[in-house]
Structures are given as C-alpha cells and as structure tokens.
Amino acid sequence: IAELGFTVNTLLDMKDEELDEMMNSLSQIFRWDLLVGERYGIKAAVRAERRRLDDEDSRRRQILSGDTTDAVDALSQEGLSEEPVQQEKEAAGSGGGGTWEAVVAGDRKKHQQQRRRKASRKVVHMDRDDEDDDDENGGSGYERQREHPFIVTEPGEVARGKKNGLDYLFHLYEQCREFLIQVQNIAKERGEKCPTKVTNQVFRFAKKAGASYINKPKMRHYVHCYALHCLDEEASNALRRAFKERGENVGAWRQACYRPLVAIAARQGWDIDAIFNAHPRLAIWYVPTKLRQLCHAERNGATASSSVSGGGDHMPF
Numbered sequence: 001i002a003e004l005g006f007t008v009n010t011l012l013d014m015k016d017e018e019l020d021e022m023m024n025s026l027s028q029i030f031r032w033d034l035l036v037g038e039r040y041g042i043k044a045a046v047r048a049e050r051r052r053l054d055d056e057d058s059r060r061r062q063i064l065s066g067d068t069t070d071a072v073d074a075l076s077q078e079g080l081s082e083e084p085v086q087q088e089k090e091a092a093g094s095g096g097g098g099t100w101e102a103v104v105a106g107d108r109k110k111h112q113q114q115r116r117r118k119a120s121r122k123v124v125h126m127d128r129d130d131e132d133d134d135d136e137n138g139g140s141g142y143e144r145q146r147e148h149p150f151i152v153t154e155p156g157e158v159a160r161g162k163k164n165g166l167d168y169l170f171h172l173y174e175q176c177r178e179f180l181i182q183v184q185n186i187a188k189e190r191g192e193k194c195p196t197k198v199t200n201q202v203f204r205f206a207k208k209a210g211a212s213y214i215n216k217p218k219m220r221h222y223v224h225c226y227a228l229h230c231l232d233e234e235a236s237n238a239l240r241r242a243f244k245e246r247g248e249n250v251g252a253w254r255q256a257c258y259r260p261l262v263a264i265a266a267r268q269g270w271d272i273d274a275i276f277n278a279h280p281r282l283a284i285w286y287v288p289t290k291l292r293q294l295c296h297a298e299r300n301g302a303t304a305s306s307s308v309s310g311g312g313d314h315m316p317f
Contacts, residue, residue, distance in 0.1 A: 023039055031286045034200075151165065153244065157244075173219065174281075225253075226282075227261060258291060261291060272291060
C-alpha cells in the first residue's frame with residue numbers, strides 16, 4: 001500500500017468504496033491474492049485509527065472546558081513539550097487567554113508528524129537494486145530479523161563472512177515449494193480451498209514454522225532469477241560467473257537476468273505464462289509483472305520491425 005503512494009492520513013480520509021478500489025488495484029498491480037479477512041482487516045484498522053483520533057479530540061475538548069490549571073497539567077501529561085505549556089502560562093498571566101486553540105493545534109500537528117515519521121520508516125522501495133534490498137519487510141508494519149545480504153557467487157561457491165550466496169537464494173525457493181506442499185496437505189485434510197501457488201498463506205505458514213527469513217518481498221524480487229536458473233541452468237551459471245569476475249553487485253546481476261528470459265519467451269511464442277506453468281518448479285510462482293511487460297514490449301517491437309521490413313515486398317493494388 002505504501003509503494004502505491006498511500007499514507008496513513010490518506011487512508012483515514014478515504015471511504016469504504018475507495019478502500020475497495022485501492023485494494024483491487026493492489027491485487028491487480030502486484031498480483032497479490034488478498035484474502036477476505038485481510039480486506040476486512042485493512043478496513044477495521046482504518047476505522048480503529050479514526051476512533052482513536054476522535055477519542056483524542058473529544059478528550060482534549062473536555063480538558064479545555066474544565067479548569068485552566070487542571071487543563072495545563074493534563075495537556076502536559078498528554079505529551080506536550082514544556083515550551084508550549086510555559087508559553088500558555090505566560091499568556092494566561094498577561095491576560096491573553098485566546099491561545100488554547102493554538103496549543104491544541106500544535107499538539108495535533110506534533111502527533112501527525114510523529115505518525116508520518118513512523119509510517120515513512122515502514123515504507124520499503126523494492127525497486128532499489130543494492131545488496132541490501134532483500135533485507136526489508138516490504139512495509140508490512142513489523143520489525144523482522146535482518147538477514148545477511150546476498151552477493152554474486154559462482155555455482156557451488158560458499159559465500160564468506162556475513163553474506164549469502166546465490167545457491168542459498170535458489171534453495172529458499174525450494175523451501176517455499178515444500179511449505180506450499182504442507183499447506184496443501186493441511187487444506188485437503190480440513191476440506192478447505194487448496195492453493196496452487198505460493199500465496200500470502202504460504203508465507204504466513206513459513207513464518208509460523210520459524211522460517212522468518214522467507215518473506216514475500218524478497219521472494220517476489222528474485223523470482224525471475226530463479227526462473228532463469230530453472231529454465232536454462234547453463235546460461236544462469238555463465239551469467240553468475242561473468243558478474244562474479246567483474247565484481248558486480250547482486251542488483252546488477254538481478255537486472256541482467258531479465259534479458260535471457262525474454263529471449264526464451266521469444267523462442268516459444270512470447271507466452272511467458274505458459275512457460276512458467278509448464279515447468280514443475282515454476283508453476284507455483286506468479287510471473288513477475290516487469291518480466292511480462294518486457295516480453296510484451298519486445299513482442300510489439302519485433303512485430304513492428306517485421307511489418308516495416310516486409311512492407312516493401314508488396315505493391316498496393
């Protein structure tokens with residue numbers, strides 16, 4: 001939600017219909033399956049925050065309607081700094097009793113700024129291609145134990161120090177597949193709907209099982225790299241060796257994994273979804289939006305160039 005540009009204040013001002021539209025856009029853009037409970041949870045969180053702010057406002061109004069001395073003490077306990085309270089005392093002593101609204105407005109502004117700072121710290125930009133881009137929690141709102149960053153390693157190479165190699169990265173996808181199988185077995189036993197792809201339900205199950213190092217932003221971020229490893233392991237290994245020799249970081253390697261996949265799609269009719277679904281290890285993963293966009297752009301470019309080159313072979317009647 002934060003990656004789409006929404007802030008806490010924006011969500012609080014939105015109607016239920018607008019929240020539904022926002023969640024539908026979230027599902028379409030990021031191809032996330034939001035469960036019914038998650039949709040209601042987002043709305044419930046917005047309503048709870050509205051009630052909390054309304055309670056704070058009503059409490060302040062009650063304070064302002066009481067005795068001045070008690071109001072100063074209560075406001076100071078509410079978190080006001082000493083400076084505005086001291087200014088109010090001075091104003092009251094000099095006969096200027098019209099500054100209470102300014103004090104309360106300043107307090108409200110202070111709380112809003114604190115909420116903005118907290119919200120901004122939770123925002124994660126997954127398009128940042130550096131060595132630490134896999135460590136974040138995707139703006140999920142909770143502190144996750146940070147994992148060592150990835151570095152480009154050759155096949156079979158063990159990363160040294162506080163680093164993780166690419167063999168370990170690909171192993172995480174195999175672990176996700178195992179967790180999916182466990183979730184499917186549990187769903188069958190309970191007679192519930194059985195997921196066919198790695199969804200939020202699988203990531204939650206992995207976290208409860210103690211695998212907090214498996215999180216959705218990271219696995220979605222590198223899924224196309226894993227796809228290249230599955231579809232053409234020889235090309236994937238060659239790319240890893242080349243980037244290791246040049247000393248490139250993992251972000252550059254990640255970007256370079258797109259082009260071989262687009263070439264594979266070109267040889268198979270540009271149907272990248274069919275390519276994923278036909279592979280037993282890739283069928284459980286959603287096709288990354290950027291990969292689909294690149295294939296679409298390349299296909300349009302190839303079609304346009306072929307039509308231009310073939311346009312001079314025939315004369316119009």
